[in-house]
Amino acid sequence: xxxxxxxxxxxxxxxxxxxxxxxxxxxxxxxxxxxxxxxxxxxxxxxxxxxxxxxxxxxxxxxxxxxxxxxxxxxxxxxxxxxxxxxxxxxxxxxxxxxxxxx
Amino acid sequence: xxxxxxxxxxxxxxxxxxxxxxxxxxxxxxxxxxxxxxxxxxxxxxxxxxxxxxxxxxxxxxxxxxxxxxxxxxxxxxxxxxxxxxxxxxxxxxxxxxxxxxxxxxxxxxxxxxxxxxxxxxxxxxxxxxxxxxxxxxxxxxxxxxxxxxxxxxxxxxxxxxxxxxxxxxxxxxxxxxxxxxxxxxxxxxxxxxxxxxxxxxxxxxxxxxxxxxxxxxxxxxxxxxxxxxxxxxxxxxxxxxxxxxxxxxxxxxxxxxxxxxxxxxxxxxxxxxxxxxxxxxxxxxxxxxxxxxxxxxxxxxxxxxxxxxxxxxxxxxxxxxxxxxxxxxxxxxxxxxxxxxxxxxxxxxxxxxxxxxxxxxxxxxxxxxxxxxxxxxxxxxxxxxxxxxxxxxxxxxxxxxxxxxxxxxxxxxxxxxxxxxxxxxxxxxxxxxxxxxxxxxxxxxxxxxxxxxxxxxxxxxxxxxxxxxxxxxxxxxxxxxxxxxxxxxxxxxxxxxxxxxxxxxxxxxxxxxxxxxxxxxxxxxxxxxxxxxxxxxxxxxxxxxxxxxxxxxxxxxxxxxxxxxxxxxxxxxxxxxxxxxxxxxxxxxxxxxxxxxxxxxxxxxxxxxxxxxxxxxxxxxxxxxxxxxxxxxxxx
Numbered sequence: 001x002x003x004x005x006x007x008x009x010x011x012x013x014x015x016x017x018x019x020x021x022x023x024x025x026x027x028x029x030x031x032x033x034x035x036x037x038x039x040x041x042x043x044x045x046x047x048x049x050x051x052x053x054x055x056x057x058x059x060x061x062x063x064x065x066x067x068x069x070x071x072x073x074x075x076x077x078x079x080x081x082x083x084x085x086x087x088x089x090x091x092x093x094x095x096x097x098x099x100x101x102x103x
Numbered sequence: 104x105x106x107x108x109x110x111x112x113x114x115x116x117x118x119x120x121x122x123x124x125x126x127x128x129x130x131x132x133x134x135x136x137x138x139x140x141x142x143x144x145x146x147x148x149x150x151x152x153x154x155x156x157x158x159x160x161x162x163x164x165x166x167x168x169x170x171x172x173x174x175x176x177x178x179x180x181x182x183x184x185x186x187x188x189x190x191x192x193x194x195x196x197x198x199x200x201x202x203x204x205x206x207x208x209x210x211x212x213x214x215x216x217x218x219x220x221x222x223x224x225x226x227x228x229x230x231x232x233x234x235x236x237x238x239x240x241x242x243x244x245x246x247x248x249x250x251x252x253x254x255x256x257x258x259x260x261x262x263x264x265x266x267x268x269x270x271x272x273x274x275x276x277x278x279x280x281x282x283x284x285x286x287x288x289x290x291x292x293x294x295x296x297x298x299x300x301x302x303x304x305x306x307x308x309x310x311x312x313x314x315x316x317x318x319x320x321x322x323x324x325x326x327x328x329x330x331x332x333x334x335x336x337x338x339x340x341x342x343x344x345x346x347x348x349x350x351x352x353x354x355x356x357x358x359x360x361x362x363x364x365x366x367x368x369x370x371x372x373x374x375x376x377x378x379x380x381x382x383x384x385x386x387x388x389x390x391x392x393x394x395x396x397x398x399x400x401x402x403x404x405x406x407x408x409x410x411x412x413x414x415x416x417x418x419x420x421x422x423x424x425x426x427x428x429x430x431x432x433x434x435x436x437x438x439x440x441x442x443x444x445x446x447x448x449x450x451x452x453x454x455x456x457x458x459x460x461x462x463x464x465x466x467x468x469x470x471x472x473x474x475x476x477x478x479x480x481x482x483x484x485x486x487x488x489x490x491x492x493x494x495x496x497x498x499x500x501x502x503x504x505x506x507x508x509x510x511x512x513x514x515x516x517x518x519x520x521x522x523x524x525x526x527x528x529x530x531x532x533x534x535x536x537x538x539x540x541x542x543x544x545x546x547x548x549x550x551x552x553x554x555x556x557x558x559x560x561x562x563x564x565x566x567x568x569x570x571x572x573x574x575x576x577x578x579x580x581x582x583x584x585x586x587x588x589x590x591x592x593x594x595x596x597x598x599x600x601x602x603x604x605x606x607x608x609x610x611x612x613x614x615x616x617x618x619x620x621x622x623x624x625x626x627x628x629x630x631x632x633x634x635x636x637x638x639x640x641x642x643x644x645x646x647x648x649x650x651x652x653x654x655x656x657x658x659x660x661x662x663x664x665x666x667x668x669x670x671x672x673x674x675x676x677x678x679x680x681x682x683x684x685x686x687x688x689x690x691x692x693x694x695x696x697x698x699x700x701x702x703x704x705x706x707x708x709x710x711x712x713x714x715x716x717x718x719x720x721x722x723x724x725x726x727x728x729x730x731x732x733x734x735x736x737x738x739x740x
Binding site for chain 2: 072073086094098
């Protein structure tokens with residue numbers, strides 16, 4: 001992976017994972033209810049893992065040799081990624097607590 | 104002496120300050136007179152018009168609010184009939200959101216961003232002029248329809264099927280929908296200008312980690328506008344198509360979907376809250392350091408919070424639709440995001456508190472409004488977390504609890520900082536100070552009046568009073584609180600009256616401000632008050648986040664700019680390294696004519712679909728006039 005892309009992974013991987021999972025949350029519960037499966041939960045926790053990985057990639061980009069602006073962007077990407085990982089963990093918790101058959 | 108290769112005109116480096124100022128004034132100033140005023144593309148002039156127009160709409164919307172409070176002050180009052188009441192609450196909401204809150208925040212961006220990034224004009228200045236005229240015409244359309252008793256009566260969100268052809272005959276809903284098109288077109292134009300100005304016109308040295316927080320806030324807000332506004336434009340256009348042409352986008356009986364409207368509306372509507380709030384975050388973050396005498400605490404955290412809030416705002420819209428019957432797990436995802444957004448909001452609050460804690464606060468009027476904002480917004484945020492929960496929201500949905508919540512968030516979260524910002528930047532805009540004594544009165548009345556007016560609405564909501572009712576029966580237990588709220592709203596109105604009197608009085612008779620009356624740190628204070636047409640005699644070079652504090656005595660400047668044409672410095676996106684000298688368009692009346700042609704087409708299209716065909720011809724003619732080369736130095740790239 002391109003180094004700059006990896007450094008700023010926290011800027012785009014966690015938001016993308018969150019956006020995709022938010023959409024899946026509107027689609028998967030119907031299938032989960034009829035099949036008795038737990039794909040909504042799997043999707044949510046997988047997305048949370050992706051978000052955390054994106055954040056950590058950004059953290060790894062914050063090396064001492066990076067320029068001041070690059071360091072700023074790396075650190076900001078890391079924190080942003082954590083924020084979305086938290087949002088996804090909350091979504092994951094919801095899938096554990098609430099029945100997909102509930103309307 | 105260094106001269107321009109083509110014209111042999113001297114470059115700025117060889118002119119002394121007085122000569123340079125005279126040459127720049129000649130190049131950048133607008134022509135005097137009526138047509139000069141119509142043609143101007145000076146971002147400051149257009150922003151001032153935008154701000155004044157938006158505040159006029161605020162006054163009109165406030166008068167409507169007072170009319171509603173009069174009607175609700177006692178049970179079964181007969182001041183206003185149900186039809187007029189429907190128009191009034193629709194006008195109040197639509198006016199405040201589309202004609203005041205968003206435009207005034209964008210207007211502040213139009214004024215401040217070019218100055219804060221150290222450039223001489225906004226990007227696409229003619230588009231900026233076009234944007235103002237379109238906004239004005241959209242506002243006039245709405246208010247003229249109301250004056251003629253054909254104002255929209257479908258609520259500010261115009262839910263179908265009530266706004267569809269079956270339940271809303273006549274043209275009221277169409278007028279609302281087309282007003283949306285006007286104002287969103289204007290907002291999108293400004294958003295594009297802000298994005299380009301921030302990314303490509305920053306002063307050399309203003310790398311991404313040195314951009315003022317207000318500029319970051321306006322940048323994120325602009326992206327939100329670009330992402331969110333098309334949804335409502337699609338919604339309003341398809342509504343007009345359903346009503347005029349007979350399409351069935353929102354008719355379930357023929358394959359349409361009424362819920363599609365709610366999704367489209369709230370996909371725009373919730374980010375809209377942050378379109379209004381994020382600029383306020385920027386304002387607070389800029390005002391605070393000037394009154395505590397130290398740099399902002401947690402710059403990195405605040406920028407992260409702005410971006411996180413901006414993105415998360417697109418995952419909250421379903422919390423406006425918790426009672427429509429979506430799967431509970433799906434709804435809970437929006438609850439999760441709604442609660443997660445409290446994290447960046449909390450980060451912002453703690454950064455401001457830390458800045459206050461570590462500094463030495465001087466309690467001038469702008470800081471008072473900032474403190475009022477923090478208190479009020481925290482209360483609004485807490486009730487926001489409450490209504491983000493499905494069980495609670497299901498209970499208080501469409502009650503006055505929600506009315507109280509969103510007024511806390513919108514007035515507390517945006518209007519308080521905005522008024523603080525007006526007190527803060529008024530000296531820059533006019534060269535004169537506002538009155539400190541009247542400012543304290545205004546703050547006291549607005550803060551007290553606001554809480555006395557809106558806090559009891561939480562209780563009214565918990566007691567079951569629904570929104571949008573024009574009256575209620577005497578046996579219901581709401582009369583006492585409603586009378587108290589109506590009386591309190593007079594205090595709030597008195598506060599705004601004092602503020603407007605102060606602004607009008609100070610405009611002509613305020614004490615002279617000087618370039619930097621607050622000893623602030625950002626670049627807009629490096630030029631005179633009010634700034635000249637060219638903003639900066641020489642383009643500043645930035646070496647820190649607070650350039651006027653770290654390099655106040657000798658701010659470095661860039662040299663080598665042409666003076667015979669309007670010229671800007673284009674810089675790189677990340678590090679703001681100089682890349683090119685680019686011309687900035689000269690004044691033109693064509694944006695005005697284009698706006699008139701567009702307005703005619705849009706209004707005509709309420710009545711006939713053929714307006715889109717025939718109305719496009721004058722627009723095309725006006726656009727050709729707009730872009731036709733005029734033989735001016737600015738034509739050269």
